[in-house]
Amino acid sequence: MIAMLDKLGPVLWTTLALLAVYAVQTLRRWRYMRLQQFAEFPQIEKTSLIWGHMATLGKLFKKGDPRRHIDDVLLEASREQGNPGVVLLDLRPLEYPMLVICNADVAEQITKASPRWSSSTPKSLTLRNIWHLTGQNSILTAEGEHWKSQRRRLNPGFAPQHLLTTLPIILDKTKHFLGHLDRHANSNTEFSLDQLLTALTFDIIGAVTMGQNLTAQIPGEESEILLAFMGIVASYKTRKRPEIPGTGWFEERKRRRLAAKIESLTKDVVRQEFARAISGGLDATKSRSVLGLSLQGVEELTPELLQQTSDNLRVFMFAGHDTTSILMQWVFYELSRSPKQRGALFDELDKLFGTDVDPATIGAKLLGPGGAELLNQMTYATAVIKETLRLHPPAASVRMTAPGTDFQLTLPGGKTICPDGCIMYLNSYIIQHDVNVWGETVDEFVPERWLGDTSWMPQGSWRPFERGPRSCIGLELANIEAKVILALVARRYDFVKVGLGELELDVNGQPMADEKGYYKTKSALFNSMQVTAKPVDGTMMKVRLSERATMA
Template sequence: MLDRFGPVLWTVVALVIAYSIHTLRRWRYLRFEQFADLPQPGKPSFIWGHIKKLADLARKKGDPRRHFDLLIAEARSEAGNPPAILLDLRPLSDPMLVICDHEVAEQVSRPSARWSWSTPKSPTLKQIWHLTGNHSIITSEGDHWKGQRRKLNPGFAPQHLLTLLPVILDKTQIFLNRLDHYANTGEEFLLDELCVTLTFDVIGAVTMGKDFNAQLPGQQSEILLSFRGISEEYTKRSGPEIPILNWRSHRIRRRFANRLDNLLKETVREEYIKVVSGETSSRSVLSLSLQGAEELTPELLQQTSDNLRLFLFAGHDTTSILLEWAFYELSKSPQQQRAIRVELDELFGTDSDPKLVREKLLAPGGSETLSRMPYTSAVIKETLRLHPPAGTVRWTEPGTNFQLDLGDGKQICADGCVLYLCSTLIQRDRNVYGETADRFVPERWLGDSSSIPASAWRPFERGPRSCIGLELANIEAKVILACAARRYNFQKVGLGELEVDGEGKPVPDEQGYYRTKSELFNVGITDRAKSAQVTAKPVDRTVMKVRLSEQAIRT
């Protein structure tokens, strides 16, 4: 028997050994040589790359639930703060080149001779297709992307969005009623939930002309419930997004995603019939995007459904995170809170009743008032600088020879890496923002701010593929702050709450900001409580108490 099969067995053994040697050599090349010329946080592990390094940082320094960006900051610091740093995340994910410098980021986001609409988006975005769709504007490339953007632009034009002020104000009033309730009862509440449901209501009206009733428990629309079902499954995951390890969650997400797709497609069909028959007066993003469509093809139907899904995700998330952090930052910054209230008094009168804000904004020429809010705009801009909801991820195929200039004449090839433009680090660069880079200083945006390069502020990213909803987020935030910033005093509870003296008064530091007992931070994928997020959100959902301000009580 052995004589008969011996040669075959020895051949198999030899092939296995040869293949193993080849595999080990290949793996050694990939791990230690492929990106050897890129800045890295120490030598990668042969098996785990830099994953173990990041896990150690999460465990040993600070709260392990911290967002990935904060771990990158520590890894980068250990590497000497280079403008870009390579994190080898294999075998769990692709290697990632984290861009931490605005000039390098600009090389990625701007158009070029090779890519007319900037560097391609990363295929890793497919991991969140349940939230963004497979055929939406965020994942499309080239002429396909250009055509979608052209159709959608009218729905997000500033002058068009200003016509939607009545619905934004209507939804804001419900938000204010809920805050009034908590001010009267003194209960703790999750500011996140109030902000999320408010911005869901607004994005539903703007994109589909639908009332989601998001702020009315028991009356919420099926579209909203299906979307939140998907979102909640993402927050339950623990660790990296690996389908085989999260198979049950993937199955639940897919079920909700299919249900949402059916609901959105039915909405699209209904609106298309109204558009072609001339029976609609709607100026929603959906209605405007369907005008001129000769036929509702399966491709157009799916694309439109996916874009609505994307707008639900991005349209509520960015603004709700902005509002949470803005109210918190103002609550511990007395000088800045005083300044925004003075500006609002000058515009709307000293009576802080939101009804007067509404009357002023809806009066003839009232929308122009929004352009006369420089300090409020500065608060929004500074909040987004310190707490950007997300960066962007790009990708260039191996063999493309995409070169990045890291300065000092150093060129690197970024092919085969996920290019993560880390807004958190770019927007806290001390070379740009100085010693106050980590401080809430809206004043830096007043007057002549030309010393700050435009490319150093990129919460909506830059270039041709910047966020289409930038102006909507700005208008929403201005309206909501105008109605709420003078009326309420927010008090953080738990993580990030203020220090108080023996009389219960907040304790100021040397710069005039109130001291805090601990630091509020954005959550990441390592949260032991399994509250991982797709975007960067406060870890505790911003537990607050609220009371009416003295100004509101007087008036």
């Protein structure tokens, strides 16, 4: 035994010495990463050697309702520091360090085209976290020429003039939504506006982009694609970020299974559409879906094209339903507590569509001669939409440049930093709540700010659909949907918030206005993180037919 120890001694001591050297080098490397690498970047507070900014983030969440979206937390922290333009959050080793972009000028530097990146800075690697929803080869994540070729192929389906031809589809799908509202008005029951609007926008996006009837608004008859997609979305709602590696494996397994099913189903849709196209069964001049238009002139459905097209359909389902659903939830809530603004909207709708609030009458005018011009003349409605998107943007963009790229950002004041290796989180919520841009009414619902001359607004200060070459391709579709829904719904129904954010009533049961004319609320409605930023309670509502509707 002694002889064996004598033999092992040198090996043991050498091993211990190497481990000690490794430990010292690792500690030095860690100290550099934590305390020096981004030391000159603006930070909420000094980073901890052990925890980075994770403990700091935890403290910030504890200042309010812990269900709040991280954007609310970061806005408060940014304002406390006078909005330095960017704020660093070191979340290693659970996530990449995150550089939160809080300034429009800085954001513009990231999203503009440049000689190095013709389609703007690359998307973040963290988008792989939602690949089960969007696929890996879509327009969302593609770069360079791959992105350009996809965008060119998809542009015809999202051209404004083409989208106007989808008005019959949008109106038809909205009939089911109106039916659900009528039912809840008659029964005086509470309901989730999120659920109704999500079903409506799924039906619209399925028909417009794929030519498919997802039957999202008919309980028990939802399509297979929709059920699988909603299963993945539901699994993300319970996901904690940042997530400890190795946890959540059961949900991950479920997501993979559902993603495989969605991929199979969407590829079948693409194959069927392509087969009709090449057989002559699909007249190119009559094809109305984005999918059909994107396949025009395609002679061979290669595996690569099949995968890209399938993944793009998934992106359209995800972004196309979510953005408009969230927008309209906040539109109806903001209008419900803003009597002056609601009155101004009603005056415009009366002028354009007449005082008859029957959806059939309004729909006939939209489909008749001059229908497109009626949409263009909805200037106050457009202001309502823009102001709602300013206050409550549903999502943001994340970009990333690899270490060694030497990408430079110029901050307010002229200082330059290199964010290589950081997630660049273009926080439209903070940018659109910049008091230096929007003034004392920054947190108020003021559609009037969008009327008349808007040249005072700094470039890039409004960016809910992002800007630059990679701005959202579905912007115009979302605008058309929102205007149609407003025209049909706003004057026909009175929405009453239930629970969080409900109105404060006087002894006579009437809402009480504050000094600025907005109705007082018992509490504040806010967004939580549910893949995107959505009202935390699903926007629980009651609805009743308006006085005009009951008199008709």
